[in-house]
Amino acid sequence: MAVITKMRATGSALAGVLAIAALAACGSSSDDAKPAGLAPSAEQSADDLAAASALDPQPGSFLHGKTTVTQLAATTPANGDVNPYAVLPVVHLGGALGAGDVLVGNFNDKSNNQGTGTTIVNVHPDKSVTVFADIPKNLPGCPGGIGLTTALVQLKTGWVLVGSLPTTDGKIGTAGAGCLIELDPTGKVAGTITDPHLNGPWDAVVADNGDTAALFVSNVLGGVKDAGGKQVDRGTVVRLSLAQTATAAPHVTGVTEVATGLPVREDAAALVKGPTGVALDAAGNLYVGDNLGNRIAKVPNALTRTDSAGRGDTVSEGGQLAGPLAVRIAPNGNLLAANATNGKIVEITPAGQQVGEFYAIHDEAQHPAGNGDLFGIAIEPSGAGLLFVGDDTNTLSVLR
Structure with missing residues (x-):
């Protein structure tokens, strides 16, 4: 049954707080750092910091007027996988995928070890949940x-691609480079995509032309295993040129690094931190959530460029941003960024102005101020609402 909570976006200390009852299986990857962009010497509670940075959604923003969160479903399947990361509304129907379905991928197994989750669940419009794919560990x-x-992306030909950053024990020392896994519309594995430029694929976005596509993938493992816990500037975003048909799994026809030198670092709670969310606008600009840089970067001419834009142009940094993870483009053309450290979603114009925020997750019993609980977000196909997962409760919810 859906749980509906009314929320008020105001600047008070209790503004926009959503308290969701914690489920038995918790898959959260907590982060104890104070939100970046705030005074680092301030000895304040997480609630004080959150209130101090509150920004009511401005009229005309996507978040303006959205105050209701509906919990759609639990995302833990029978095998106990937790820590939902990816959120993908289905738009190309066929096989096991129907209208209104939402795919959610799990990063952890039932032991809550990072990088060991194997399942993608399908949340249906009636809020029932089935397993779309359970991928063999070997x-x-x-x-x-x-x-x-x-x-996690879906192509027009029906193929679903999902990234894997694997470990055997949830520690960076056992992490492998991973791959992209190709699934047919029934959830069956059809193949994998590997490349020397794919090293810890973390998020993805696709520009799909039907028989060809440009897939952008952020990567977070470069140099991390040998850095002894120190930050290194070896995170990347690569563009994979794909050829595809409805009957043959996609194959790579070209690889270009479009962003390089992004900061990455091992993290005891989150496994690894680095460039995460990628979003592509209609003009071909690619936006990247630079988690450790606490900023949103832009890679111009991402579809056509033949060289790297380095760390990209800074669009917005600090302020309400607090370790941005997933980044998506709202129907009004603004950017939405999910904060890692305080459970907030921040709205930013393409010019870099922060025009609103929403306190999506706040679970005092589990992680005060939503620390480490917010990850994947996605716009509903109708454009009406924002889907997000809660790592604290292993659930999928929608903000409208």
């Missing part, structure tokens, strides 16, 4: 095994 062609990340 899948040939995926270096290191299976740990499903936020890199």
